[in-house]
Amino acid sequence: MEVLNSSIFLLGLCLLLASSTISSAEPRTQNHEFVIQATPVKRLCKTQNSITVNGQLPGPTLEVNNGDTLVIKVTNKARYNVTIHWHGIRQMRTGWADGPEFVTQCPIRPGGSYTYRFTIQGQEGTLWWHAHSSWLRATVYGALIIHPKQGDSYPFPKPKRETTLLLGEWWNANPIDVVREATRTGAAPNVSDAYTINGQPGDLYKCSSKDTVIVPIDSGETNLLRIINAALNQQLFFTVANHKLTVVGADASYTKPFTTTTLMLGPGQTTDVLITGDQPPSRYYMAARAYFSAQNAAFDNTTTTAILEYKSAPCSNCKNGSSTKPVMPPLPAYNDTNTSSAFTTSFRSPRKVEVPTEIDENLFFTVGLGLNNCPKNFPSSRCQGPNGTRFTASMNNVSFVLPNNISILQAYQQNIPGVVTSDFPANPPRQFDYTGNVSQSLWQPNSGTKGYPLKYGSRVQVVLQDTSIVTPENHPIHLHGYDFYVLAEGFGNFNAKTDTKKFNLVDPPMRNTVAVPVNGWAVIRFVADNPGAWIMHCHLDVHINWGLAMVFLVDNGVGKLQSIESPPSDLPLC
Numbered sequence: 084m085e086v087l088n089s090s091i092f093l094l095g096l097c098l099l100l101a102s103s104t105i106s107s108a109e110p111r112t113q114n115h116e117f118v119i120q121a122t123p124v125k126r127l128c129k130t131q132n133s134i135t136v137n138g139q140l141p142g143p144t145l146e147v148n149n150g151d152t153l154v155i156k157v158t159n160k161a162r163y164n165v166t167i168h169w170h171g172i173r174q175m176r177t178g179w180a181d182g183p184e185f186v187t188q189c190p191i192r193p194g195g196s197y198t199y200r201f202t203i204q205g206q207e208g209t210l211w212w213h214a215h216s217s218w219l220r221a222t223v224y225g226a227l228i229i230h231p232k233q234g235d236s237y238p239f240p241k242p243k244r245e246t247t248l249l250l251g252e253w254w255n256a257n258p259i260d261v262v263r264e265a266t267r268t269g270a271a272p273n274v275s276d277a278y279t280i281n282g283q284p285g286d287l288y289k290c291s292s293k294d295t296v297i298v299p300i301d302s303g304e305t306n307l308l309r310i311i312n313a314a315l316n317q318q319l320f321f322t323v324a325n326h327k328l329t330v331v332g333a334d335a336s337y338t339k340p341f342t343t344t345t346l347m348l349g350p351g352q353t354t355d356v357l358i359t360g361d362q363p364p365s366r367y368y369m370a371a372r373a374y375f376s377a378q379n380a381a382f383d384n385t386t387t388t389a390i391l392e393y394k395s396a397p398c399s400n401c402k403n404g405s406s407t408k409p410v411m412p413p414l415p416a417y418n419d420t421n422t423s424s425a426f427t428t429s430f431r432s433p434r435k436v437e438v439p440t441e442i443d444e445n446l447f448f449t450v451g452l453g454l455n456n457c458p459k460n461f462p463s464s465r466c467q468g469p470n471g472t473r474f475t476a477s478m479n480n481v482s483f484v485l486p487n488n489i490s491i492l493q494a495y496q497q498n499i500p501g502v503v504t505s506d507f508p509a510n511p512p513r514q515f516d517y518t519g520n521v522s523q524s525l526w527q528p529n530s531g532t533k534g535y536p537l538k539y540g541s542r543v544q545v546v547l548q549d550t551s552i553v554t555p556e557n558h559p560i561h562l563h564g565y566d567f568y569v570l571a572e573g574f575g576n577f578n579a580k581t582d583t584k585k586f587n588l589v590d591p592p593m594r595n596t597v598a599v600p601v602n603g604w605a606v607i608r609f610v611a612d613n614p615g616a617w618i619m620h621c622h623l624d625v626h627i628n629w630g631l632a633m634v635f636l637v638d639n640g641v642g643k644l645q646s647i648e649s650p651p652s653d654l655p656l657c
């Protein structure tokens with residue numbers, strides 16, 4: 084009787100559990116309101132009006148489960164045009180919600196609003212959102228965390244705690260003024276005054292220690308850190324004193340776990356790591372500083388910190404701020420390309436993946452800087468680049484120009500002529516020794532709004548080749564609307580004969596942003612299964628200003644779910 088009763092009880096419990104899992108696993112819709120507004124923010128001893136979302140810096144964290152739908156009403160109460168991009172979200176058939184201004188929508192004017200609607204499909208991990216208009220993303224950004232579907236678990240032991248660390252960049256000036264000044268003069272923009280972790284510069288900057296971010300940990304527990312490089316113009320090294328970091332994900336794709344002491348993230352990239360409280364209870368700095376690969380150029384050489392604090396750390400004097408000084412980790416030299424590439428080449432997918440092996444589109448894009456000779460009617464104040472030139476940048480010698488009276492996606496979808504042409508070159512118009520001593524006659528690109536057309540479902544390979552024009556440099560190249568596999572990377576000029584052998588066709592990592600090595604190349608592959616107009620660009624914002632971008636124009640397929648949805652009725656007009 085006892086036995087029977089308890090087994091009936093167990094059966095009932097099972098049914099109850101099963102039904103509750105089923106109902107709670109239903110995808111949900113989350114509604115949010117983002118108000119873009121000027122907010123007084125005090126950093127580095129000085130208060131200035133920053134453009135924020137809901138008065139927060141960083142902005143609100145969005146936390147969803149895979150499969151959920153987000154509906155975010157963005158109201159613009161600032162004096163600038165704005166758009167929001169959901170960085171890394173695939174936006175299957177919802178390109179209208181992607182966000183880059185004049186690519187998938189006209190900007191939201193001051194006083195206007197627009198509601199972004201999209202569904203998370205098959206992505207898990209750490210992404211983020213940011214303004215995609217001028218340099219507003221310096222202060223308009225936040226995390227977008229995607230948990231597994233309810234009832235699903237991580238492919239690693241459940242961490243005790245999860246902490247998101249947004250690495251940012253701060254100017255003692257209005258970032259919009261900084262970029263406007265650079266656009267006027269043609270010179271490189273002023274470098275930032277600080278890097279930040281969750282909006283705070285940390286102990287090594289003036290007037291900052293009392294707000295330094297504290298990350299708690301307990302002895303013996305393993306926690307998940309979600310690190311996002313939201314800096315505007317700088318690749319960053321990140322490390323934690325005395326602790327190993329086990330990488331388990333990047334750009335909302337899981338990776339085969341590997342252990343390291345130092346991460347390198349290009350702007351746009353995210354990395355998820357596990358950290359275990361296996362050191363003597365104390366306080367340890369987490370620190371980030373520049374990985375800077377360009378030559379003869381200025382950069383912000385400061386270091387931002389947060390504190391990893393054991394809950395059991397001896398802390399008798401913590402309250403008056405005179406507690407033990409945290410342990411400071413060594414950081415790589417700013418130009419330590421070996422450490423950067425040892426890290427970026429360690430990534431693998433967790434298991435064998437389906438990489439397209441046949442290729443329909445075999446593309447080769449140079450990525451790099453340039454210098455425009457100054458037009459005759461320009462005063463010298465507008466020609467402050469090297470030797471009286473103006474900085475520019477290009478892909479395949481095309482310096483990308485955004486339209487200003489309609490978005491590329493609207494023009495493409497409605498067949499409006501004269502906005503975007505479908506003649507972006509599949510190869511550089513001239514071959515040269517890309518990473519050698521490039522003749523100055525090749526330093527001046529043409530400008531244009533050119534797209535590369537892709538048939539629905541085509542299998543695409545792109546070789547991204549850095550050039551040494553003006554200076555070689557590591558470029559974080561980001562593709563909207565897709566994740567791609569990174570098959571290989573290397574230094575020098577890509578050589579199809581020898582380098583193809585190095586392709587990882589078994590378990591290459593999936594990313595949305597690849598750090599193309601300085602004076603080197605990276606090869607990516609993806610299947611064009613998402614119709615729309617998708618910008619691919621360098622995520623150093625100053626390089627977007629100079630034109631380091633292009634768009635893929637992906638047509639609709641024939642199947643029912645293979646064409647882009649119709650534009651929402653509140654899509655902003657120019």
Ligand code: C2O
Binds near residue numbers: 170213351
């Ligand atoms: Cu994270 Cu086009 O950007």
